[in-house]
């Protein structure tokens with residue numbers, strides 16, 4: 001039956017998730033449980049709902065533009081988790097609702113050792129505004145940005161083993177067709193784990209508020225993104241220059257800036273003058289301050305850095321090439337092996 005064959009070959013190059021429903025077309029109730037709170041309702045307060053799900057909120061862990069993150073205790077198991085409480089306003093068409101739908105949808109799909117695990121979620125609808133509660137795996141070692149500001153520059157062998165874990169997590173997302181779009185050390189969390197690659201922490205990719213499923217266009221090319229998003233110092237030049245961009249390549253750039261920071265504790269480009277920073281990116285005007293580094297950077301590391309922060313997105317190293325890169329491949333394979341071994345546990 002030729003007809004069947006045709007549709008098969010057409011869908012061959014598509015990402016796993018672009019065939020299914022996308023969060024933008026889904027109602028909030030299709031994504032999470034909605035609970036009315038207030039007089040005359042089953043639940044009088046948000047606390048009643050939290051209790052109903054057998055959780056207890058404890059101390060504050062962190063804060064962001066969205067709201068607050070608390071430690072939560074799952075009272076059925078006494079296990080500690082993290083609870084991200086997002087303040088959403090009471091308009092269901094709010095852009096924050098859009099981000100939250102994406103965040104939850106994506107967290108449901110990405111299950112991997114190096115990605116923070118989603119445990120439970122629901123939204124409380126109150127007369128003063130809606131609040132989303134996301135319960136997830138607790139990262140009890142803080143975030144990678146704070147960790148690096150304490151440790152200072154890492155050695156190459158250390159950097160490799162941490163970076164390989166981040167690459168494993170992001171590669172998993174990319175292989176499903178999801179771009180993270182806000183990669184930076186502050187969105188990589190640490191979980192104490194003596195069985196991890198470095199024997200101290202497991203690295204967990206988090207914060208999927210800006211993550212999006214990517215699609216192919218009619219010509220079978222990956223569709224371009226246009227939204228300017230992310231954190232400026234991690235943004236690729238094509239975004240800063242307001243060009244349409246391929247989100248996977250932009251993730252690679254942000255990973256490159258992250259790897260540069262890991263080895264130097266500095267930024268590759270000086271954003272005090274943003275226009276100059278963009279000019280330097282495009283002209284590849286960046287160097288290593290070897291005086292601050294633990295040792296002279298290896299040829300392999302320098303070559304990888306050049307290919308990650310390549311201003312030409314068409315020439316920039318791809319995720320597939322990155323996993324096979326001379327500097328990274330061994331550590332990447334170790335990180336992946338560990339993820340495969342622990343798959344059943346997660």
Ligand SMILES: Nc1ncnc2c1ncn2[C@@H]1O[C@H](COP(=O)(O)OP(=O)(O)O)[C@@H](O)[C@H]1O
Nearest residue numbers: 061062063064065066069082137138139143207
């Ligand atoms: N699972 C978690 N375990 C521990 N701390 C967390 C967890 N999730 C978030 N945090 C803390 O809250 C901060 C903000 O969370 P994040 O998801 O990055 O939100 P935002 O969208 O505001 O950046 C993190 O930098 C971290 O300090």
Ligand SMILES: [Mg+2]
Nearest residue numbers: 064186187207
């Ligand atoms: Mg964040």
